[in-house]
Amino acid sequence: MNNSRFILSRLWQSIILVFIVTVITFFLINMAPGGPASIMRMDTTQEARDALTVRLGLDKPVPVRYALWLGSAITGDLGESLATGQPVIQRIGERLPYTIELAILTLIVSVLLGGVLGILSAIRRGTWFDHGVNLFTVLGLSVPVFWLGIMLILLFSVELGWLPSSGTGKANATFFQHIRYVIMPVFVLSTTTLPTLVRFTRSSMLEVLSQSFVRTARASGLKESVVVYWHALRNALIPVISIIGVLIPRLLSGAVITEAVFGWPGMGRLVLEAAQGRDYPLVMGVTVVTTGIVVVSNFLVDIAYSWVDPRIRNR
Amino acid sequence: MGTKRKLPAMLGVLVLLLTIALVSCGGNSTKTETPTTSEAPSASQAPSASAAVATTKSDGPVKGGEIAIPIVADPIFNPWHPNAFAESNVINRVLFSGLTKPGKDLAPAPDLAASWETSEDGLDWTFHLRDDVKWHDGEAFTSADVAYTFNEIALNRELGANNVSYFKNVKSVEATDDYTVVFHLTSPVAALPAYLSFNTEILPEHIFKGQDPWNLVSFNKEMPIGTGAYKMEKYISGQSVRLVANPDYYDGAPNLDAVEYRVLPDVNTHVAQALSGELSVFTLDDQAALARLEKSDEIKIIPQYTPRFFWVALNQENPLFTDLRVRQAMLMAINRQYIIDTVLNGYGEVADAGISPALAYYFNPNVKHYDYDVEGAKALLAEAGWTDTDKDGIVDKDGKPFSFLFEVGIQGNLVRIGQIIQQELRQIGLDVKFETLEWNAMIQKDVIRRDYDMMLNWWRYPADPDLKPYLHSSTAGTGYNIPGYKDPELDALLDAGSTTADPAKRQAVYYKLQEYMAENLPYLFLWYPMETEVANVHLKGLPEHLGFGDSLHYIDEWWLEQ
Numbered sequence: 113m114n115n116s117r118f119i120l121s122r123l124w125q126s127i128i129l130v131f132i133v134t135v136i137t138f139f140l141i142n143m144a145p146g147g148p149a150s151i152m153r154m155d156t157t158q159e160a161r162d163a164l165t166v167r168l169g170l171d172k173p174v175p176v177r178y179a180l181w182l183g184s185a186i187t188g189d190l191g192e193s194l195a196t197g198q199p200v201i202q203r204i205g206e207r208l209p210y211t212i213e214l215a216i217l218t219l220i221v222s223v224l225l226g227g228v229l230g231i232l233s234a235i236r237r238g239t240w241f242d243h244g245v246n247l248f249t250v251l252g253l254s255v256p257v258f259w260l261g262i263m264l265i266l267l268f269s270v271e272l273g274w275l276p277s278s279g280t281g282k283a284n285a286t287f288f289q290h291i292r293y294v295i296m297p298v299f300v301l302s303t304t305t306l307p308t309l310v311r312f313t314r315s316s317m318l319e320v321l322s323q324s325f326v327r328t329a330r331a332s333g334l335k336e337s338v339v340v341y342w343h344a345l346r347n348a349l350i351p352v353i354s355i356i357g358v359l360i361p362r363l364l365s366g367a368v369i370t371e372a373v374f375g376w377p378g379m380g381r382l383v384l385e386a387a388q389g390r391d392y393p394l395v396m397g398v399t400v401v402t403t404g405i406v407v408v409s410n411f412l413v414d415i416a417y418s419w420v421d422p423r424i425r426n427r
Numbered sequence: 428m429g430t431k432r433k434l435p436a437m438l439g440v441l442v443l444l445l446t447i448a449l450v451s452c453g454g455n456s457t458k459t460e461t462p463t464t465s466e467a468p469s470a471s472q473a474p475s476a477s478a479a480v481a482t483t484k485s486d487g488p489v490k491g492g493e494i495a496i497p498i499v500a501d502p503i504f505n506p507w508h509p510n511a512f513a514e515s516n517v518i519n520r521v522l523f524s525g526l527t528k529p530g531k532d533l534a535p536a537p538d539l540a541a542s543w544e545t546s547e548d549g550l551d552w553t554f555h556l557r558d559d560v561k562w563h564d565g566e567a568f569t570s571a572d573v574a575y576t577f578n579e580i581a582l583n584r585e586l587g588a589n590n591v592s593y594f595k596n597v598k599s600v601e602a603t604d605d606y607t608v609v610f611h612l613t614s615p616v617a618a619l620p621a622y623l624s625f626n627t628e629i630l631p632e633h634i635f636k637g638q639d640p641w642n643l644v645s646f647n648k649e650m651p652i653g654t655g656a657y658k659m660e661k662y663i664s665g666q667s668v669r670l671v672a673n674p675d676y677y678d679g680a681p682n683l684d685a686v687e688y689r690v691l692p693d694v695n696t697h698v699a700q701a702l703s704g705e706l707s708v709f710t711l712d713d714q715a716a717l718a719r720l721e722k723s724d725e726i727k728i729i730p731q732y733t734p735r736f737f738w739v740a741l742n743q744e745n746p747l748f749t750d751l752r753v754r755q756a757m758l759m760a761i762n763r764q765y766i767i768d769t770v771l772n773g774y775g776e777v778a779d780a781g782i783s784p785a786l787a788y789y790f791n792p793n794v795k796h797y798d799y800d801v802e803g804a805k806a807l808l809a810e811a812g813w814t815d816t817d818k819d820g821i822v823d824k825d826g827k828p829f830s831f832l833f834e835v836g837i838q839g840n841l842v843r844i845g846q847i848i849q850q851e852l853r854q855i856g857l858d859v860k861f862e863t864l865e866w867n868a869m870i871q872k873d874v875i876r877r878d879y880d881m882m883l884n885w886w887r888y889p890a891d892p893d894l895k896p897y898l899h900s901s902t903a904g905t906g907y908n909i910p911g912y913k914d915p916e917l918d919a920l921l922d923a924g925s926t927t928a929d930p931a932k933r934q935a936v937y938y939k940l941q942e943y944m945a946e947n948l949p950y951l952f953l954w955y956p957m958e959t960e961v962a963n964v965h966l967k968g969l970p971e972h973l974g975f976g977d978s979l980h981y982i983d984e985w986w987l988e989q
Contacts (some may be wrong), residue, residue: 146867150509150587154874154884158905160587161875164509167587167641195510196503197642206664262695270703277700278691279666372692377665381692385500389510390867 122414126407130400137399138181141392142174148194149389168194181396190400191393195386200397203382208401210280211378214370215363217298219356222305227352229306230313234321234348235340245314249307261300261373268296278375297374301367305359312355317348350421357413361406488968492987493685494707497697501664501690504651506628507580507588508641516626518668518688520979522653523628526554526573527620528980531970533734533785533890535620538980539568539629539654549615549928556606560677562631563658570602575632577610580640592896592907593622593889615926617933621891624980629654656681656983665690681983682968701726701961708962710975712839714772720961727964730957731974732785735887736778739848739951740910743903745880747831754948755797756807760855761848762799767954770840770847774957780944782892782937783955785974788930789892791938794945804855815856822856830858831880836869845883874909882909885956890977892937895921898949912949965989 146152148168151161165171172180184191190200233242269277281293320326321344329339368380379398386394498514505511506519520528526543530536540554560568577600581588598611610619631652635643646652651659656678657670668688674680689706691697698716700706702723711717720726741748741757748754767775776784779797784790808814813822813829821828833852835845842863849861859881864872873879886897886907896902899921900913920943924936944952960975968985970978 144868146865146871149512149867152867152870152875153509153512154870154886155590155592155907156509156587157592158875159584160509160591163585163587167585192642196501196644196648198644198648203664210665258693258695262699265696265699266702269705270699273703277703277705278696279689373696375666375689375691375693375696377663377690381665388865388867 122411126411129407130403133399133403134182134185134396135178138178138392138396139174141387141390141395142177144390147390148392150195152390177392181393185396185400190397193386193394194391195389195394200393203394204379204397204401207377207379207382210376211364211367211380213294214297214301214367214376214378215360217294218301218305218363219359221298221302222309222359223352223356225302226306226309227313227349230310230352231317231340231345231348233310234314234317237318245310249310252303252307255303257300257304257369258373260303261296261370264296264300265373280377297370297376300373301363301370305363308359309352309355313348313352316351317344320344320348323347346420350417353413353416353420357410360409361402364402364405488682488984488986489988490680490682490684490986492683493687494683494963494966494985494987495687495689495700495705497691497700497706497709498668498688499690499692502668502688503647504659504662505630505640505643505647506626507576507586507590507630508647509587509589511589511626514690517976517979518670519626519628519653520655520976521657521670521686521982522651522655522659523630524560524654525624525628526556527624529621529624529890529973529977531972531981533972533977534788535624535890538624539573540623543620545615545619545928549617549926550612552610552612552619553603554608554610556608557677558606560654561675562633562654563652563673564631566631566633568629568631568654569605570608571605572629572632573608574600574602575635576630580630580635581627586640590622590626593618593625593627615928617925617928618889618891618893621889621893625889657686660685676983678983682986683982686982697961701963704963706963707966708960708969708975711959711961714770714774714959715840717772717774717959717961725964727962729960729962729969730774731960731972732776732783732955733887733958733974733976734783734785734890735885735958736781736783736955737844737883737885737953738781739953740879740882740884741951742877742880743911743913744877745831747829747880750811751947752807752811753813754951756804756811756855757852757857758797758948758951759800759804759807760851760857761951761953762851763953764799766844766847770843771954771956774959775954776957778952778954780941780952781886781894781897781950782941785955786890786892789934789937791941794942796945801854808855813856820856821858828858829856830860832860832862833881833883834862834864834869834873834879835883836866836873837863838866841883848883877904877909877911884909892933892940893921893925894940895925898944908949910950912947914947914949917943917947917949 147170148164150156151164169177181191192198193200193203196203229245233245236242265277268275275296276293279293281290326339326344329343330336364379367378368384370376371378371381379402383395383398385391386398496517498517500512500514502515502518503511504515504519504522506516506523508515511519524539526538526540527535528538539556539560541557543552543554545552556570556573562568577594577597580586581591581594582597582599596613596616598613601609601611603609616622630640634646634652641647649662654677656673656676658673660669660671662668667690670686672681672684691700694711694713694716697706697709697711698719701720704725711720717728720728741754743749763777767773767777779794780791782789782791808822812824815822817823821830823829833845833849835841845861845863849859852859873882888894896907898908898912898917900908900918902908903911903913920936920940924933924940927933927936958974962969965988966985967988970981973981
């Protein structure tokens with residue numbers, strides 16, 4: 113009972129949220145100077161520009177266009193891309209699997225590695241290991257993604273010839289052939305998420321370790337490993353889960369540079385191209401899909417949260 | 428405790444050294460390493476590796492092998508589509524054929540049309556088509572395809588097709604028999620055969636008939652049917668377009684088995700992949716990156732002039748710029764050779780007018796030239812009434828300072844060039860405010876609304892000296908005459924050139940036109956850039972005097988050594 117009401121109210125909030133996001137995005141992108149790429153080229157004649165404006169339905173006022181868009185979006189029709197005439201859903205569908213693959217792999221790597229490094233450096237606080245991890249997180253945060261990407265390509269593709277420098281491999285590639293294409297993009301993308309996770313786990317772990325229940329557990333004669341990995345860790349992970357909720361939207365949209373350097377056909381590049389080319393329906397489509405994914409994943413994070421920490425459920 | 432403290436510091440130094448090692452090994456050893464990697468490529472990369480053809484070295488072309496070419500975005504397989512940009516052009520001219528193509532001397536050469544002639548009055552052009560051409564789906568190519576492409580797509584004003592500006596004077600295209608078409612014009616266009624070679628390929632009527640040509644996704648984005656040397660195999664959005672040889676190509680089956688275009692938006696990735704042998708040939712726009720490639724033995728760099736010029740436009744609606752002496756002074760203040768040497772790495776030549784040396788027959792080398800001369804520029808400004816009376820470093824006239832906005836769209840090296848020009852104009856006392864705009868926004872503000880004082884850009888045009896669209900008074904305001912410069916004398920020269928068919932007479936007109944441009948500066952002409960084509964040394968058969976874009980018309984002749 114309690115649970116279903118919680119879910120219902122979350123659902124309602126989510127719908128309102130998606131609606132507000134679409135209104136803001138629609139007006140921002142339509143009010144931005146410029147127009148669809150086909151109209152905004154140096155070599156288009158004024159006559160052709162006028163003809164295209166009418167063809168693309170851009171001669172109508174923005175609020176009318178929004179109403180039209182919303183009307184068909186509610187029925188599940190996100191319209192057609194202005195640039196190619198393809199259904200927006202199709203263009204997103206071509207790219208979304210690659211984005212999700214990259215995001216999930218990066219998340220797994222960051223959570224596993226970030227968790228382990230964070231815990232270890234919390235336990236071994238002040239040692240060379242802790243400082244070493246600290247240094248690497250600073251490096252990870254400060255090294256520009258495009259630079260790191262190009263350096264990796266020069267080292268592993270050009271010099272050593274170990275890894276392919278771009279793309280996703282042939283369509284019929286085996287898992288092991290494909291995974292070689294994933295290594296560098298995931299590594300580069302992880303450098304942007306890993307530091308956050310390491311630092312968060314570390315500080316969260318340190319906080320928990322200093323709390324009285326840990327002292328009590330130690331005082332009651334439990335083995336240190338039991339104290340750390342059973343009592344402290346479970347509690348330290350709660351805030352870490354919330355950070356994952358923050359990282360998901362970043363991974364969905366923030367991989368533009370990584371995608372560009374490694375020729376990875378993800379959504380980040382799609383949305384960049386759509387925004388630069390003022391492909392209004394495509395921008396809207398990506399916005400709706402991304403917002404939807406973020407809402408769902410945050411919802412799952414909340415569920416996970418309340419599952420690990422019963423106090424939240426009962427609040 | 429003491430040793431424990433030192434450890435993190437030592438670790439830090441170690442990591443730094445490691446990083447430096449990584450960077451420098453990426454930088455220096457390229458030359459020696461590249462051949463090794465391309466000899467022993469790993470399984471799935473380097474398509475040149477699968478070029479296991481003749482084992483003995485032969486002098487002539489051999490069949491087989493495949494190459495890879497980078498493109499920066501997803502293409503559209505329809506040359507007339509308003510969203511077909513550079514990345515589409517390099518594919519479409521391989522998939523499709525035009526009536527003509529740029530000859531190896533850049534003059535229009537036969538392609539789908541075997542020959543052509545014009546009527547006495549220049550108002551009718553008759554093209555005799557080849558009768559042995561088949562579409563990739565086996566249908567026969569006929570004059571109906573040509574008539575359809577022009578009448579229903581290119582000349583259909585409601586569609587706003589690409590490149591229609593070249594065909595403003597074309598009334599209609601008539602198919603007089605299966606293999607003859609006649610272009611009916613409203614006034615003579617000497618450059619028609621040249622225009623027909625420039626991104627104006629023919630589409631199949633049997634597929635487009637009754638369809639909306641822009642929304643025919645099954646063709647434009649999936650399975651195009653052309654007449655070219657290569658046909659579509661597979662297109663994966665955001666990744667690659669794979670074309671395979673068309674064995675029935677009318678000029679004979681091409682040498683290479685396949686051509687793969689890879690969607691790679693980042694120029695640095697192009698450079699890295701050229702070094703690793705994964706990319707075979709492309710144009711590198713960012714000449715700063717050439718240094719890396721120049722060191723490699725596996726890569727040749729082929730500079731080539733193309734019909735293109737860079738310019739500064741000074742809005743003629745703004746009274747500041749209507750005085751010729753002001754324009755002259757501004758041009759003299761810009762050290763064009765310095766910009767060519769630094770930003771373009773030397774790949775370019777100072778322009779005095781707009782007709783590029785690529786069009787050697789029409790290029791006039793003996794026109795008025797303005798040397799870089801700061802003092803001379805200041806003197807000219809003073810002559811025009813602009814002096815620094817209040818000693819604030821800015822020249823003024825009637826109490827008003829010479830101040831204006833210089834806007835540059837963000838693309839390639841335009842911003843870097845713009846910054847240099849701004850500094851140089853400040854030296855002669857002009858108060859130049861510099862602003863960068865996103866490309867799309869720049870087009871709307873500067874090009875469409877003409878709401879600008881000074882802007883920097885370039886024109887690229889078909890291989891013909893007809894610059895009428897860029898300079899004629901009829902194209903001021905809304906057309907390509909962006910500065911809005913108007914002069915009946917200039918109009919007369921442009922009209923004469925565009926309607927004169929006889930090459931010798933045309934040459935005389937365009938020689939005069941260049942003299943006029945150099946003296947009166949409707950634009951501030953900056954330079955003719957050289958296109959730098961980057962090619963793997965094993966790729967042979969590229970026509971010697973064509974840039975990358977034009978040489979794609981001869982892709983059937985390309986071949987891979989070994």
